[in-house]
């Protein structure tokens with residue numbers, strides 16, 4: 001438990017000269033004890049900041065360019081780790097100093113606390129993140145919504161998959177023909193993980209929290225679902241210019257690493273209670289192999305129904321490999337944006353995406369065809385275009401599934417978690433760069 005005792009001491013105006021005519025000025029130090037940050041009037045002679053331990057601080061003044069910390073001038077500092085001891089703060093003219101104290105720096109990040117939860121005590125209790133609760137974030141009639149959605153798998157124009165629809169018939173046999181009356185937690189699904197995706201923070205928000213669920217029906221599997229929820233920036237995550245650094249949210253996740261047992265369970269529950277709400281729901285993703293081949297889809301809540309829209313960052317290889325005007329337009333776009341696409345920093349426009357992606361597990365990888373383009377400056381361009389999309393990332397260093405029904409991980413996800421732990425710690429100290437799309441790990445296995 002962290003104490004918020006007087007860890008910071010601000011000594012203002014110590015013995016320095018003051019503006020002429022300032023009757024109240026004296027040579028004595030005004031001592032201000034800061035416990036949770038605050039606002040302080042600084043005169044032109046500055047102050048001394050005394051810390052009795054390392055702290056993550058954010059500092060700024062209202063007067064642009066007027067602030068200097070330990071001899072370094074900037075309009076805004078932090079969040080960053082400011083070490084124990086004395087620090088000089090100088091301002092050119094009287095200004096209001098803002099100190100935001102984020103507390104002690106993070107002391108490491110354990111994967112199973114700060115990055116992904118597979119804790120049975122947590123996940124096996126459906127009141128935490130069970131299917132009923134998840135589907136309630138989609139609809140007030142979660143059973144009817146699930147039934148309509150599973151039926152929709154079989155009726156979209158681009159894909160007719162009857163597997164989920166057949167599952168409904170088996171649920172009806174077991175639980176009655178009215179889906180509104182089903183207890184969704186009694187259906188054969190298992191929560192496989194809660195995933196911290198703060199690595200998806202983009203300067204406006206702090207990424208996502210995700211809950212993955214797998215079918216454990218003896219007949220109808222593999223079928224995997226993942227529910228994506230927004231993790232918004234809190235007021236403590238925002239710089240004075242309104243952009244988000246997410247250090248506060250990152251510290252909250254990192255500090256879960258200090259907890260076990262009941263304190264961890266309580267903190268986890270609190271995060272879930274804040275997050276698993278309709279206004280945070282972004283999309284549901286599905287991955288199924290009820291019938292060959294594997295298929296990935298994204299489902300958005302639209303006018304009261306879950307609808308399958310074009311997949312995020314997933315290039316429609318079969319369509320764009322075929323000669324014709326669509327391929328020509330695609331190659332022109334790749335050619336004009338090769339550097340950004342190779343760096344995985346560009347959004348793929350809807351027109352080049354596919355509404356569902358499929359991979360046949362017994363057929364070798366069918367590459368995106370870039371023939372006709374001069375790509376020698378970017379030898380891995382094709383793979384970088386592919387790896388940001390669903391199928392390549394799930395099939396290159398994983399056996400299609402990243403979080404298995406037994407709550408173990410693919411090699412890809414295992415490596416990704418190490419990279420995410422490092423990234424989380426960097427975020428807590430304001431030292432993370434925004435990652436590209438696709439894998440966070442430095443040297444991912446790319447498609448063949």
Ligand code: HEC
Nearest residue numbers: 224226285286287296297388389390393401402403438439
């Ligand atoms: C950069 C690699 C990558 C890409 C691209 C990607 N995924 Fe995943 N996917 C993962 C990882 C890793 C997990 C584990 C949870 C997490 O990290 O968010 C996962 C989890 C899932 C799950 C839960 C089952 C499982 O395999 O763990 C589904 C369903 C899923 N993804 C669907 C999709 C869909 C649909 C797309 C395309 C829109 C997609 N994924 C794109 C890496 C990726």
